[in-house]
Amino acid sequence: MWILLLKIVGALALLIYGMKVMSEALQKLAGPQLRHVLSAMTTNRVSGVLTGMFTTVAVQSSTATTVMTVSFVNAGLLTLVQAISVIMGANIGTTLTAWIMSAGFSFKISNFVWPVFLIGLLLIYSKKRRYIGDFLFGISFMFLALTTLGESQVPPEEMGALQAFFASFDPNSFATILLFLFFGTILTCILQSSAALMAITMMLCTQANLPIYLGIALVMGENIGTTLTANLVALTANTEARRAAFGHLFFNVVGVIWVLAVFRHFVNMACGLVGFDPTNPALTHTPTQLTFSLAAFHTCFNICNTVLLLPFVKQVARVCCWVWKPKPNKDEDDFRLRFISSGIMKTPELSVLEAQKEIQSFAERIHRMFGMVRELLGEKDDDKFVKLYTRIEKYEGISDNMEVEIAKYLDNVSNAHLSDETKEKVRAMLREISEIESIGDSNYNLARTISRLKNSKEGFSETQYEHIHQMFELTDDALSQMSVMLKGHRDELDANRSFNVENEINNYRNQLRNQNIADVNDHQYSYTVGTMYMDIIQECERLGDFVVNVVEARMGVRQNPA
DSSP, X not given: OHHHHHHHHXXXXXXXXXXXXXXXXXXXXXXXXXXXXXXXXOSSHHHHHHHHHHHXXXXXXXXXXXXXXXXXXXXXXXXXXXXXXXXXXXXXXXXXXXXXXXXXXXSOOHHHHHHHHHHHHHHHTSTTTHHHHHHHHHHHHHHHHHHHHHHOOOOHHHHHHHHHHHHTSOTTOHHHHHHHXXXXXXXXXXXXXXXXXXXXXXXXXXXXXXXXXXXXXXXXXXXXXXXXXXXXXXXXXXXXXXXXXHHHHHHHHHHHXXXXXXXXXXXXXXXXXXXXXXXXXXXXXXXXXXXHHHHHHHHHHHHHHHHHHGGGHHHHHHHHHHHSOOOOOOOTTXXXXXXXXXXXXXXXXXXXXXXXXXXXXXXXXXXXXXXXXXXXXXXXXXXXXXXXXXXXXXXXXXXXXXXXXXXXXXXXXXXXXXXHHHHHHHHHHXXXXXXXXXXXXXXXXXXXXXXXXXXXXXXXXXXHHHHHHHHHHHHHHHHHHHHHHXXXXXXXXXXXXXXXXXXXXXXXXXXXXXXXXXXXXXXXXXXXXXXXXXXXXXXXXXXXXXXXXXXXXXXXXXXXXX
16 A cells, blocks of 8 residues: 555656646747746736736646735736736636646556657757757656556555545535545645645545545645645735736635535536536446546636626726735835846746746836936035935945846856756846946946045036036936836837947047046146046046946847956
């Protein structure tokens, strides 16, 4: 019995691993197109459902689709209403897995698995087709595990005890249905895999005479338990992402409630679609009928639940907003990452998306820092000057921390098995954050020069102030263009505007440098004032160089060796 138990547990582990390998391989094959599809094909609630359904069918994981959707909400790419409709579609798409598992239980396909392993192994060593090989390995593991579970025969003495245990429950009792629904929820939360519980349920129904009503109660519990993953991911995300995750839970709980109200009628209808009659226990049912009945119920449940709740998506969103109130506003000067979270079950594509959004936030913060420098130049009140300078100092520390934290995150992402395209994105992002941090250093250097000027009790001439403000305008324009480049899709970007602004900055710097030498020689101001004046001009030019480096990294232009 212990050997059998270990065999079953090992088969379940192989099933979960096979599903994971298969899902990750499909996501890598889809690449960035997967997230573009999710963000572009959700113009209305119906297209959102279809997008979620086909995405889940493509990656064979509703968890992956749901986690991706929550991450998109966290990154501001999807609204809450769009996310809820995508999650509804994901619940429909995941029912395909139940049908695949039913086939694995019903037909002996292990003989076909071994050649697939060989083909997959050959493809893995092929650079261009290694993800196809990973997919074949994953699906082979899954079918091998299902065949092992189907062939695992419990000894007669143990089988009798198990059958007697299930016989002690009254399948006609509503309390028993609720009890098994609770068991299904808890087991799915523990296993963190609805597929594993579905496999266990099919095994119990086909071998241990678990009544179909109780098996379906376990499946209903699995629908609730599987929402735990997305809610765990959302705990470290923003309020909108938490609402999207709660929408997944709310959708499944409401579905379970109304199905319980018409439980027997609904189950009989779903089972009847595959020629199974649960009302007549005297009939002998084949394992194929039992497993396909579970899959049929799973599909009918999610389709009917989506049809019923889809017209009320906005109302569901209001409930989610009522449950999750907005977080209190924090001081924007506090150091915190907005988009990068420590959620579980991330894929490299999701991680790169979050990092890109965080880099955009980093650039916006540095742009605000430059605005403080411009304000500092014109500040006459001593107390306000000190407060503003202290704030700029704080931003410089935040800039250093953000570079370190984003770099650590990207380093963790790079440890995963990445595609060549994603590796290139990670390298570009590491260069981007380094250059953006250098912009923060330039802002701080500008503030220090302005502070040195104030402490010297000297001042710039009116003409010098005009020139500095003109240079600041060009620099601010460069920073604005950098933000535009970071937010857009690379294929749609035009870097010429950034390069043109940089040329203007360089030409203006050269003009002012020559003019400064002439003005100092004419004794229009002191050499010390002229030095601080050119320090500001030169620092703006250096800042512009860092901006161009960020733009080049974003466009995929390799850095020239020094």
